[in-house]
Amino acid sequence: MGGALVRKNIDVEVETGVIEKYRRHPNGNGWVSAKARVAPSAFISETAYIESGAQVGRDAWVGPGSWIDHDAIILDRVFVGQNVHIGQGSLVDRGAHLGSHARIGRDVRIGADVRLERDTRVPDSTDVGFETLGASARRAHGLAA
Numbered sequence: 001m002g003g004a005l006v007r008k009n010i011d012v013e014v015e016t017g018v019i020e021k022y023r024r025h026p027n028g029n030g031w032v033s034a035k036a037r038v039a040p041s042a043f044i045s046e047t048a049y050i051e052s053g054a055q056v057g058r059d060a061w062v063g064p065g066s067w068i069d070h071d072a073i074i075l076d077r078v079f080v081g082q083n084v085h086i087g088q089g090s091l092v093d094r095g096a097h098l099g100s101h102a103r104i105g106r107d108v109r110i111g112a113d114v115r116l117e118r119d120t121r122v123p124d125s126t127d128v129g130f131e132t133l134g135a136s137a138r139r140a141h142g143l144a145a
Contacts, residue, residue: 022049030062039076063100087124 022031030044035052038044042056045064050056054068057076065083068074073091081100086092090108098104099118108122111129122128 025050028062036068057094069106081118093129 021034023034024030025032025038025042025044027040027042028044028048029046030048030050032038032044032050033052033054036050036054036056038050038056039058039060041058042060042062044050044056044062045066047064048062048066048068050062050068051070051072053071054073056062056068056074057078059076060074060078060080062068062074062080063082063084066080067085068080069086069088069090071089072086074080074086075092075094077095078092079097080086080092081098081102083100084098084102084104086098086104087106087108089106090104090110092098092104092110093112093114095113096110097115098110099116099120101118102116102120102122104110104122105124105126107125109127110116110122111127114129116122116128
């Protein structure tokens with residue numbers, strides 16, 4: 001049985017000195033915090049990281065080198081390109097497409113089916129495509145009505 005050793009888990013020390021545990025996601029082999037929730041049908045690329053408190057929905061695709069920060073929420077069928085950073089506490093609604101090398105700040109809200117091109121920068125606390133949502137839809141996403 002001379003194959004290469006495949007790591008299933010990893011411990012990483014974060015800035016605060018706390019050890020964060022990660023496991024490999026079965027679909028794509030990406031690194032997922034033990035405190036994150038990722039749908040089994042989501043694809044997490046081998047070099048992608050999903051941090052604690054983050055959520056990734058059904059049929060979402062997270063590309064190589066991408067980083068979903070703490071408490072970010074990626075809903076169903078979202079495409080996250082290569083080397084994308086989604087900031088802490090951000091929400092990306094269903095069907096959105098984030099092009100490679102995009103940088104999404106903290107507490108950003110990206111609406112359903114919004115398409116952001118490659119190298120897009122979205123500043124902290126910005127709403128993109130949520131202006132037309134009614135009060136009930138905003139409440140469903142945990143946003144102020």
